[in-house]
Amino acid sequence: MSVRSATGGSGPGATVPVPYRVVRRTRQTPDTATLVVEPVDRALPRFAPGQFAMAYAFGRGEIPLSASGIGEDGRTLEHTVRAVGAVSAALHDSAPGTQIALRGPFGTAWDLARARDRDVLVVAGGIGLAPLRPLVHALLRDRSAGRSGGRLGVLVGARSPGELPFADDVEEWSARPGTHVAVTVDRPGPRWTGEVGVVTALLERAPFTPGRTAAFVCGPEVMMRAAARDLAHRGVAEDRVQVSLERTMHCGTGHCGHCQLGPLLVCRDGPVAGYDRAGPLLTYREL
Amino acid sequence: MTGGTAPRGGFLARLPEDGAAALLALGGDVALAAGTRLFEEGRPADRFWVLHQGTVTLSTRVPGRPEAVVETVGAGELVGWSWLVPPHLWRLAATAATAVQAREFPAAEVRDLCTREPELGRVLTLRVAEVVGRRLEATRARLLDLYAPPPGAAHPGRVP
Amino acid sequence: MTDSPGTERAVLDRDGLGALVRELRARGHTVVGPTVRDGAVVLDEIDSADRLPFGWGVEHEAGRYRLRPREDGAAFAHSAGPQSWKAYLHPQRLREWTADREADGRITVRAEEPARVSYAFLGVQPCDLRAIAVQDRVLGGGAYTDEGYRGRRARAFLVVAECTEPGATCFCVSMGTGPGAPGDAAYDLALTEVVDDGGHRFLVRAGSPAGAEVLAALPRRPADGATAEAAREAVADAATRMGRTMPGTDLHALMAGTLEADRWDDVASRCLTCGNCTMVCPTCFCTSTEDVGDLTGDHAERWRRWESCFDLDFSHLPGGPVRSSGRSRYRQWLTHKLGTWHDQFGSSGCVGCGRCIVWCPVGIDITEEAAALDREWSARTLPPTAPAEPGDARGRSPGRTGP
Structure with missing residues (x-):
């Protein structure tokens, strides 16, 4: 029922992150900011609403972030990040001009x-x-x-x-x-x-x-x-x-196993899923 | 951005025929200006309202603080359930947050009617239980403070 | 066991096996095969067939593994050892990329060029051959491909050794993965070891053009009827000597239908959540990423290492782990292996090698756990003979619908 990403393959952007520059940072709430980013050089394939990127803060690590905005040109992206851990705090604090790196787009889109x-x-x-x-x-x-x-x-x-x-x-x-x-x-x-x-x-x-x-x-x-x-x-x-759906993500490409929710690999079969499919899974404790 | 006028199902929809007309006849339409106090916590719960339009806040008093709003109730919804359940005293206070159109019912007469019309009484009780259940579920969800930073967050409540 | 087009069946003697190792090395392959070390048959790079475990067998039992000398001098009469070929195709730890940050904040990311090593695996048992096929689908069969894996896999030359000596913990027959190598499996050469009055020899067939080419370069003789018959019998006989059997039920449906079975509490009371089963399993593929930096703060590396779903952090979310109980982690492992693997990758994740049984420190037996779940499931899905007791939280209705 969800839309599977048409992208795939293995080149840069799938496993190896692509540099993006923060061009604007907007404070959303006391611990949440939206970063407007644009590619330093080449852009990732166009994101569809609901898909996510793996966002890398240099030297800190990587977390999944849904696109909270998709530029009309398909190059500019917005990511909204809440500072809850070391990586998200580093991304949250990224001032305009900071370079981060992104992989994606991953997962299913809103249908x-x-x-x-x-x-x-x-x-x-x-x-x-x-x-x-x-x-x-x-x-x-x-x-x-x-x-x-x-x-x-x-x-x-x-x-x-x-x-x-x-x-x-x-x-x-x-x-x-x-x-x-x-x-x-x-x-x-x-x-x-x-x-x-x-x-x-x-x-x-x-x-x-x-x-x-x-x-x-x-x-x-x-x-x-x-x-x-x-x-x-x-x-x-x-x-x-x-x-x-939200589960732990490491690879985004369906290979690391962390994001399993029963039969679903959330990075591949989600994050967007129909409740007819996801609902019964969410009734099991610690699935 | 709030309020609205669409009591789609609403509290009074699809009541059993026996007694529905009598119940509606017991009520009367009222228009309340914004700021009107509907009832006070701890006082006898002698009435209840079903809102057609507008928003009512439910609140309690904390000395030294402004009136603490715990929930808002809007069009189609029931304001007041303490009238049905002993000791028939209001648990909270209610204030019209906006101009309100509502149907107001006298509690004692409705309780008497429910005794005379057991099917109406049963359905009305179930419906109040549904409202109380929903508010209980909502209260429990809010008790979890789900939108708060997760426990162990690196910078809970930080201000950049 | 059928002849593929362009393949011949031939017989190698021990010297022929030595020539095979030399030929593979001459063709640039790094030959990896079983060898005896530290009281076990382990996989290692070998420069000569002499390193193969001639004359060694093994004894398997739940939580127990011992080497045992064999009088017949066989080289491939030892079932699953502590490692599997995934250690080479899907390495335990590897660097994926490096990144550098210039003084002006510019980031450069460089993909790690995988070493272009070309393995030849000598002595891949059919269960492990299936395990490689399973990992092929996981790491290369979806929208995204693990390029490093694909390269290592594409360059690998597989020499199967059909199984003639199953262990007490083996159950490949009930998983449909052995003990013979099916004709449609992807391999280059398949050997069947025969030791009898006719001598110590190997019936060989090629499964690929590359295999045929290598075979053609070896000192060999055409397959004789007696050797072919002895090889066939040895494999057929192995099929009758499986130490374990997986229940014949629909395991995919069983796993989906028993997520709330009492058996999970039982197994959780024994399981140490050590993750040994996931490390020895030839199909377990889970990994974690690790980002490391140097002291300048301007050089960073992305590493990937094997991970186990038994690790508490495996399911970590900002608020804590999703699967905090041992019960849920064992359930995740088993239901994934036997059940949801079908949903995710179109096959079972279990090949019946028995390693998880052998290397479980408390001897938890996957076949026994599946059988217990099957018994509990069957008991619950029988028509009720009496109304459920009031307050019976388990009720009578966890039907065969699953999630």
């Missing part, structure tokens, strides 16, 4: 074909909005170009108003006609006048017809399970609910 002329729900939890952002851009492009009908709902849950990633984008999307954008937070500050609660609570008021809806969900696994359960309960078919 836009399954959303054509359907109501679409994009459900994001925290930094989970990052891999969904290029998808929202593609959905908005398709709708404004008349390539797809259906309503678009973007539902975002964040820890606090200050930890809402891509706040400017969210603001901009909500101004688009035919687009329903809702944000909820766990911990409102004194000046927050928006909703408080879990992101699934936003489904109650999102405009969609369950029988003709496709949903794209990314966030902590607990949140994705809850959202997928809720969507199914409301009548959205499980094979129309796509989630983005």
Whole structure:
């Protein structure tokens, strides 16, 4: 149900990383930044929304990062990174001008074909909005170009108003006609006048017809399970609910074995997978 | 970006025929201005609301801090379930965060109606249980603080 | 056992075997074969057939391996040793690339040029031949190819030694991987060792043009009927002497259907999560990357090394490991090997060599674990004879559906 990457092979970009230069760095939240990068020389093949890169911080190591933005030229990429370990902290701190190196694109993409002329729900939890952002851009492009009908709902849950990633984008999307954008937070500050609660609570008021809806969900696994359960309960078919899975990645090319989730190699059969496939696997403890 | 007016299923959808009309007749539509206090924590839970439009915040008081909002409730949803369950006292306070349109119901009369119409009572109780279950699930999920930096993060809460 | 086009069957004597090693070396191959060292039949580079373990057999049992002298002087009458050919094709540790950072911050990444060594593997048993085919699919059969592996593999010359002396822990027959080398398998030469009143000799057939070419250069005589018959019998007889048997059930479905079986707790109470089984397994391919630097901070290297799914860090996520219990790690290993390998790579990951049984320090037996799971599964999927006890958390319904 997911779209398999058309790229492959073995040349530079698959195993050997390709240098990229940080051209801009935007602080998203206190521990999260978005790096806009462009190739120093040759570019990796074009990323599709949902695919990821292995991002290398010189001398530190490499981590998987979904593309949070894909330049129209196919060369510029955005990666949003949260400083949680040595490598992610080094990438997070990369100032403009810093060179990093990328491999990819790896993994499956959000399957836009399954959303054509359907109501679409994009459900994001925290930094989970990052891999969904290029998808929202593609959905908005398709709708404004008349390539797809259906309503678009973007539902975002964040820890606090200050930890809402891509706040400017969210603001901009909500101004688009035919687009329903809702944000909820766990911990409102004194000046927050928006909703408080879990992101699934936003489904109650999102405009969609369950029988003709496709949903794209990314966030902590607990949140994705809850959202997928809720969507199914409301009548959205499980094979129309796509989630983005997270497991350890070392190679990205299906050879190292770290990212297994039962029958899936998440770097190859994911990260995007239909909930009809992923859901049953997520019911097993420590699979 | 919040609120909305689409009580698709909503709390009152598809009630059993016996008693549905009587229940709806017990209620009356109200319009509440933003800032209206619906109820206070610890007071008798004598009413409940089903929202048509607008948002209501549920909150509690922490001395020395601003009113602590724990959850918001929007169109189609039930505001208040303490009226159904002893001791019939509000667990939280509720405030209209926006202008609100709602149907307001008197708790004692609805409880009496549920006694007379057991099927309505059963369905209404189940539905309240569903709401409470959902809020419990949401509360547990938030208790996990899933969006927080993972334990052992290199720079938890760092400010670059 | 059938003749392929352009191949002849011939007989080599011991000198012929020596000539084979010389011919392979003359053609630029690094010849690797079994040899005796440190109380075991190990794989090593050999410069002469004399290094082969003539006159050595082995005794296998769960958690036990011993050399045993043989009176017949056979060279290939020893089943699985502690290493497998993956040590050469998929090395334990290798550098993938190096990177340098200039003063202006510019990064240069240089791919490591793999050494162009061309191996000749002498004495590949059919189970291990299948293991190589399994790794071919894992490392070269998907969208991405491990180029280093592909190069080493493409240059490798495989001399199979059909198995005539299975061990007590062998079960290739029930995995369909031995003891003979199937005619459609990819190898260059296949030997069958015969020691009887007719002498010590090797029935040889070529499985590739390169094999035929090498064979043509060796001192040999045409295969005689007696040798051919003796070789056939030796392999057929080996098939009847398997020390272990994998249950005949659909293992792929069994693994998917028993993820919550009680047996996992049982095996977890014995398993030390040492990872020996993964190191000796000829198909286990998992690796981890390691990034190292020098003291200047401007030179960095990417290394790759074998990794085991029994390692706690194997499934590490920012919050901690996904598989923190030994139960889940053993389950990962077994269900992958026998079950999800099919989903991922289109075949079983087990070739029936028995190494994981032999080198398990507590003697956990993969065939016994599969049989126990099969028993538990069959018991649970029988129609219920009475309603489940209230509160029976296990219920009666973990049907054969799996995930």
